[in-house]
Structure formats: C-alpha cells, structure tokens
Amino acid sequence: MDCIPCMMRQIVDAARRAKADEGAQRRILTGACELLxxxxxxxxxxxxxxxxxxxLVVEETSVEEPYRDIKERHIKEALTLYPRLKERVVNSPDRLLAALKTAAAGNVLDIFIDVEARVQDVEGILKQEFALCCLEEFRQQLSQSTDILILADNAGETVFDRILIEELGKKNVVYAVKDSPIANxxxxxxxxxxxxxxxxTLISAGCSTAGTLLADCSEEFRRLFSEADIVLSKGMGNYEALSESSRxxxxxxxxxxxxxADDIGVPLGKLVFARQEDIGK
Amino acid sequence: MDCIPCMMRQIVDAARRAKADEGAQRRILTGACELLxxxxxxxxxxxxxxxxxxxLVVEETSVEEPYRDIKERHIKEALTLYPRLKERVVNSPDRLLAALKTAAAGNVLDIFIDVEARVQDVEGILKQEFALCCLEEFRQQLSQSTDILILADNAGETVFDRILIEELGKKNVVYAVKDSPIANxxxxxxxxxxxxxxxxTLISAGCSTAGTLLADCSEEFRRLFSEADIVLSKGMGNYEALSESSRxxxxxxxxxxxxxADDIGVPLGKLVFARQEDIGK
Structure with a gap:
C-alpha cells in the first residue's frame, strides 16, 4: 500500500524538477492518478x-531528464570518494566481501529515499553487516565463471560498482544500464x-524502467541475461522486477x-546480498 | 502539488488502521486515485x-472511526498536561497571548504531521513567537464582543482550547466540532x-470534513457563523476551507x-494568529 503515496511523491518531485507549469502540473497529477x-x-x-x-512528465514538460543535475552531482561526489573507498577495500581482510558491501552501500546515493543521507553516511553504512549474505555461494560460483552480467541501479552508485568489478578478478563483465533516463x-x-x-563492457538493457523489466528489454540483453554465468542485480527496482525470475x-x-524490507524479510535500512532462495525465510 | 501524495499517505494510513483486508485495500486505493x-x-x-x-475507508471496512484509540490517547495526554499549561498561562505577563499560543501549540497533537512530535514538544513550541500575530486587534474586538464561535480542530488539541476559552472572560462561547469522525x-x-x-456550548457544525466546509454545514451552524461577534478558526483544515470567506x-x-505555510507566507512550523487581511503579505 505504501508504494502508491511514494510513487505519487516521486512524480510530484519529478514534475517540480522539470519545472512543469500549473496547467502541466494538473495534467500530470490527474494522469498519474488515472495511471495508478x-x-x-x-x-x-x-x-x-x-x-x-x-x-507523463516528459510528455508534459519536454524535459527528458529532470534528474540530470542531481545525477551529475552524485557521480562527482562518488568519484571524490573513490580513492578512500578503494583503499578501504584493498586493506580489508576479505576484499570481495568489502567490495560487495561498498557496492551495496552505494545505494545510499538515491534521490527518493534517505534524502538526508549524504556520502558522509557511506562510512557508517560500511560498518553494517549484511542482513542476508550469500558470500560463500557467490565466491564459489565466481571461481567457476567467466561471464558476469551486472544490472546497474542509480547514477553515482555506479562508481561504487567499479570497486566491486575490480575485485571480481579477470572476468568478462557486462554492465547493463537503462536505455533512456528514468528517475536517477x-x-x-x-x-x-x-x-x-x-x-x-557497457550496454543498454533496452528498457527505461526503474527496474529491469525483461518484457521491455532488448533481444540482446535478454540473451545475455539468460546465458551469463552469474547475474548480479543492484538495487530495489531490479529486485522488484526480477525477484520472481526463474534464473x-x-x-x-x-x-x-x-x-x-518486508518482502525480503529484513529490517528497514539493512544491506542485503541474497539469492531468490534466501529471501523471505 | 504536495497535497496529493500527502492525501494518499493519509488514506493508506486510515485503511491500515481500519484493518482493511487485501481486497479492500485495493478497492480503497483504486477509488482514492479516481477521487483524486x-x-x-x-x-x-x-x-x-x-x-x-x-x-471510502468507512464503506470498505465498516470501521467508522479508525483513529478512535489515537484520539483517546491524545486527549488523555493533553489532560495530563493541562495543570502545567494552565499554571504557565496564569503566571504569564500577558495571559491572553499565552493562552492563544497554548491553543495554537495544541495543534502539535496531530496524527499526520509531526508524527514524532509528542506532548513533550509542547514546551518548546510555547517558546516560539507567532510568525503573524493580530493580538491587539483581537483584544480590542474581544472587549466589545459577547458571542464567540470557535471552530475546533483535532481531538487532544481540544484540551488546549479549554485554556484559551477560560482566558476569554465572561463570553458566550460556542465550540463547534465535526459531525461524524473524520481523521483525528x-x-x-x-x-x-x-x-x-x-x-x-458544544455543537456539531454539521459537516464531517477535515475543514469546516460551509456548504456541508447545518443551517444552525451557518447562522451562528454569520452572526457571531468573533469567529476563531483553529488549524490548517479550517484555514483551507475558510481563508477565502467574506466574513x-x-x-x-x-x-x-x-x-x-507558503499560502500564509510564513516559514514551515511557525505559529500563526492572523486575519484574512494579514495573510500572504
């Protein structure tokens, strides 16, 4: 139930950032209610x-990317943090675990949730343990794998993902992003x-949805998705779109x-690294 | 624009408190989108x-008063505070001003806004000055008036209003409340x-809207509203419904x-005591 007011809040925010005039605001909100x-x-x-x-927002305002400036700021902030985060991972007793945690913590760079949480909070988040952690299964599969597909989430978080990719060893990593702008x-x-x-290797997944909705994705992406040795999905949107997937x-x-958090079965705010079978138990 | 997600949030909260089952939740949310x-x-x-x-919530759940328990708790908490607040007003250099401020601060007892703000915060709020204050106009009109109509807002806040009424002197005070439950x-x-x-004298205004919507009110209330020497309106809902009134x-x-806050022209969180002509300047 809470998704509905949240989506409404997001669309109001997007309309405001796209500088919708009063008429456009009314049409966007009315259309949003009907779509919901x-x-x-x-x-x-x-x-x-x-x-x-x-x-709706793009149609009414012709602003293709209301979050352009925020995304750029987040990327810039994350790049500033990169050396410190990298050093932290390199000096960790378990570098892979530290890199996974860093990539999960990158999720804090979000426009909608944790609006007060800034990059300063990343250090705090890195001290958290994973609420669910399938590290050993991942380590084992990784040792037998060549092709890794990573499904990206937010801009800025991308920089944190680089640190993880650098810890995966010599693999063919494909990093799949959204085709055209959707939120951040x-x-x-x-x-x-x-x-x-x-x-x-950077590719567009073909979709422009906050989560990787397979039906909207390109043929090429769907092939990669089914053939990759490992698929690593970042963030809540991708979780929502793919948690019922058979692969x-x-x-x-x-x-x-x-x-x-309720769906996964962990407390709010926790870091999660889990497979479908680990979830909701 | 921000009202739409806020109303959606309120209806989700009401549906949850009324223990709407999954089917009812869906019907309430769909109906809410259509109504919006x-x-x-x-x-x-x-x-x-x-x-x-x-x-919608009442129809789908048959729960007439989803906020019954919260309202009772707020009234109980406010009654516990009453002696301390009363003493504070009695010992103030300007008792009327102190009582007005107490009645405005009572507005903190709200289920939707300031969810974290509890009665403990009242003391802090009482230290605030009014951002807009028409005390002298009020004092002068009060000296020439007999019949005072007060439009109530939330349960709990009612106890704070008692302190104000006790400082108005010997007047005929009519305190108008909502006809049937609407939120808190x-x-x-x-x-x-x-x-x-x-x-x-307690009366029902005849309406069951979060603000006193004259078109929904009883004949008796509308007569009182037009004939009273002074109308004192409490809270944001009544402000929204009546700020364009000619009286x-x-x-x-x-x-x-x-x-x-934007409409009135004051910063968020401020206490306001103002007439139509003082607002938005």
Missing part, C-alpha cells in the same frame, strides 16, 4: 507504473562519466523502504 | 476530497471527554505543511 488506478486494477508491477508516470537510474552516459568503461540471480541492495 | 483525479479535474477543495477519501478531528464525544462542556475570521494554527 489502472495499475492497481491490472496488478501491474510498480516499476512499470513508474515508467508510465515518468513518461544510470544510463550509458552516467556509466561512462563514472569511469565504468575501463572495467566493463538464479544474486541481489545486492540496501533495503531502503518498508515494503521491500 | 476527479478532484483535480474539478478543482475541488482539499478538505472535500479528504472527506470522500475517508468515506474532534467530535462532540471528544470535546466532552476533553472537559469542554464546562466552559462552552472576518481569526485564524489560529501551526503551519505544519509547506503548501499552507
């Missing part, structure tokens, strides 16, 4: 409804600005809202 | 839309439990949300 009603009636996925809500999700431009091109996935995220 | 879209299209008043949203607004039962019967009104409230 339709979504509820048809039991549509949250990420699909969010996609349509964001399209990373696009190819954001991934490049984050320096990800140096450590992974094994490693989900790495911070449980930033109560509905997702 | 209609309200936006028809430029309906926020308080009218809230009334219809709350009706005071009803006759709440006013009686707050001890208001001892200091004022002079004294508005006493805490500006608890940004849209109302």
């Amino acid at each position: 009603a339709r979504g509820l009636n048809n039991e549509e996925m949250t990420v699909a409804v969010c996609r349509d809500l964001n399209r 999700d990373a696009t190819l431009r954001d991934a490049r600005e984050s320096g990800l091109e140096e450590v992974a 094994p996935i490693f989900f790495l995220l911070k449980a930033k809202c109560q509905p997702v | 879209a209609r309200g936006l299209n028809n430029e309906e008043m926020t308080v009218a839309v809230c009334r219809d949203l709350n009706r 607004d005071a009803t006759l039962r709440d006013a009686r439990e707050s001890g208001l019967e001892e200091v004022a 002079p009104i004294f508005f006493l409230l805490k500006a608890k949300c940004q849209p109302v």
